[in-house]
Amino acid sequence: MSNPIRVVVADSHPVCIKGVQVEIAAMSHAKVVACVKNSTHLFSVLQREPCDVLVSDYVMAGENFGDGLGMLSLIQQRHPALKLVVLTSIDSPLVLKAVDRQGVQGIVSKADMSEHLRHAIQAICRGESYRSPRISGALQAGPDTVGADRAGRLTPCEVEVVRLFLAGLSVGEIAEKFSRSKQTVSAQKRAAMRKLGIHTDSELVRYGVRNGLIG
Numbered sequence: 001m002s003n004p005i006r007v008v009v010a011d012s013h014p015v016c017i018k019g020v021q022v023e024i025a026a027m028s029h030a031k032v033v034a035c036v037k038n039s040t041h042l043f044s045v046l047q048r049e050p051c052d053v054l055v056s057d058y059v060m061a062g063e064n065f066g067d068g069l070g071m072l073s074l075i076q077q078r079h080p081a082l083k084l085v086v087l088t089s090i091d092s093p094l095v096l097k098a099v100d101r102q103g104v105q106g107i108v109s110k111a112d113m114s115e116h117l118r119h120a121i122q123a124i125c126r127g128e129s130y131r132s133p134r135i136s137g138a139l140q141a142g143p144d145t146v147g148a149d150r151a152g153r154l155t156p157c158e159v160e161v162v163r164l165f166l167a168g169l170s171v172g173e174i175a176e177k178f179s180r181s182k183q184t185v186s187a188q189k190r191a192a193m194r195k196l197g198i199h200t201d202s203e204l205v206r207y208g209v210r211n212g213l214i215g
Helices: 014-025 039-048 068-078 093-101 115-125 133-141 156-166 171-178 182-196 201-210
Strands: 005-010 030-036 053-056 083-088 106-109
Touching: 005 014, 005 039, 005 115, 014 030, 014 115, 030 039, 039 053, 039 068, 053 068, 053 115, 068 083, 068 093, 068 156, 083 115, 093 106, 093 133, 093 156, 106 115, 106 133, 156 171, 156 182, 156 201, 171 182, 182 201
Parallel strands: 005 030, 005 053, 053 083, 083 106
Antiparallel strands: none
16 A cells, blocks of 8 residues: 655644544545644744645745745745645635646635545646636636736736735735835835736725635
């Protein structure tokens, strides 16, 4: 019998971690080897714990390594052999397309049936990609107001600046989170708005509501 698939789970919410543990326990050939609640603990575990698959939320307590695209990119750089499943409640085409372009093997919506997590782990361990139904729908739909082509022009940094601004962070707080200057973050925000054809913060908020960046 082959060795079981070793899985690390990363999520800020204990109930989500428990749900993932239960789902993976139903798999005869996989086991959870560690669970973490923030990126600092995550990178510490990945450094010392041999594992095959990381199941991680997209938004979680950042600590030293942030979250979102920046965290995923750093994981890919430091652990290129690790297979990734992003388990998220985000349904914004803008963000999901950025995760898709990042080369993440599996993306599963928390709004889909939990069995899709098992399907994702099985698929990526076969060398395939996997998108759960809600994720596939969002990727195919595209942003409804300015077009997927415009949204696709945003860089990963610009996507994250927009996401965090719409989550309520100020430019200064975003700059501190990413260890950038306020001028750099402000310029990235302006560039993103220009690419999206948006001129004011109120228009950006309306865009966020229509495209799943704001509940």
